[in-house]
Amino acid sequence: MSQSADPKLTRTSFQKGLDDLKDSLIEMSRKAEEAVELAVDGYRSRDPNKCQAVFELERQTNEDERAIDEIAIDLLAMQQPVAVDLRFITACMKINADLERVGDQAVNIAQRALNAITLPVTSLPIDVERMGTTVGGMIRRALDAFVSGDADLADAVLGMDDIVDRLNIDCYSSMVRKMKESPELAEQALDALLVSRNLERIADHATNIAEDVIYWVRGMDVRHGFAAKKLRSMQQP
Amino acid sequence: MSQSADPKLTRTSFQKGLDDLKDSLIEMSRKAEEAVELAVDGYRSRDPNKCQAVFELERQTNEDERAIDEIAIDLLAMQQPVAVDLRFITACMKINADLERVGDQAVNIAQRALNAITLPVTSLPIDVERMGTTVGGMIRRALDAFVSGDADLADAVLGMDDIVDRLNIDCYSSMVRKMKESPELAEQALDALLVSRNLERIADHATNIAEDVIYWVRGMDVRHGFAAKKLRSMQQP
Secondary structure, rough: OHHHOHHHHHHHHHHHHHHHHHHHHHHHHHHHHHHHHHHHHHHOOOOOOHHHHHHHHHHHHHHHHHHHHHHHHHHHOOOOOOOOHHHHHHHHHHHHHHHHHHHHHHHHHHHHHHHHHHOOOOOOOHHHHHHHHHHHHHHHHHHHHHOOOHHHHHHHHHHHHHHHHHHHHHHHHHHHHHHHHOOOHHHHHHHHHHHHHHHHHHHHHHHHHHHHHHHHHHHHOOOOOOOOHHHHHHHOO | OOOOOHHHHHHHHHHHHHHHHHHHHHHHHHHHHHHHHHHHEEEEHHHHHHHHHHHHHHHHHHHHHHHHHHHHHHHHHHHHOOOHHHHHHHHHHHHHHHHHHHHHHHHHHHHHHHHHOOOOOOOOOOOHHHHHHHHHHHHHHHHHHHHOOOOOHHHHHHHHHHHHHHHHHHHHHHHHHHHHHOOOHHHHHHHHHHHHHHHHHHHHHHHHHHHHHHHHHHHOOOOOOHHHHHHHHHHHO
């Protein structure tokens, strides 16, 4: 008997598909968060092995992205989803894309780390650890909000983005000053500045995810509701 | 009579929806390309008015992104799309997200331009114009490939990405050298380096669009087929 011959069976199979989609995204978010953590650790501890592990995780999240998209498209094709399911599936596709880009940013950080390792050690006034922890927390909370369908928790992620923005602005100013004062350390300062920028971009992706959760849960698009705030954020270094 | 009562009418209305979706994306891509052009011009000619125009275009593309997503979701809800239409609609949603991010990157360039205007004029060995022209051409070709369903044209965009990657690597090396040799010009060199990086990111978005076109046309996912190439590209500055 084909699935479409029995609506009840089809619905069960559809529900299972939705659960698979959610589980796959949770698994992917863990890898993305781990990649960010490893990249920041690799940079701080000058550990090339951690950087290599980031590249390997990125390959996995690339595979995951493709697989998750396939699940989502199969679900869309399987039966005409009702409004709330449709919004859920499209939100998943967007979250999927953001998580893959988090992986890309982690690779960028790991690459800066590999460059920094080749340069003399120096102490720079940048709190990469704090930024990394905040950003990791944003990804985790955005996904918790997704898992529990909690729009209030997603709102909290939007607030955390401000902290990261401020840290990034501070880092930019400090590093430019360092470049001017100690040109022999220009490359180290540049690496630090770029790592900070990558972390700020990861925070933006976590913010995107939180906005997708809010859209799914409340049926309300806040993506550009905060357009002014977003523009301010983008207008920083 | 409701639309669903007449399959023929529904199909016509569905086809009109697909056409609307395509037209809206083309219009959005024009704005994204214009934003990149204005931002590069604003940087080169130190013109704050052009930078402000980029911010205005970004507000418009944010609105467009939301509207296009709504059209796509309505089409998915309207009737169960067949495989090729489904792939088309999901490709449109992805292209939409990439175009919005092109707008974000143009804003970043405009912001660097506004910073550069406050600093003394200097001549730097970076061909922003050439990079801008190449990147603008990539967006245009990716969208031409989309409009004409031409996967071969989309393939050509993937090749152009290599040119931009090389220009970006050259710019990075030159600007780091400049920072070390002339620390008083560190901030100008940093602005140039960041503009180059933003252009390289825009090229990545054009590449994503080309890959989505290939997936839609050939039903073949090449997004991470070029995983090794992509990783190489990301591992550059």
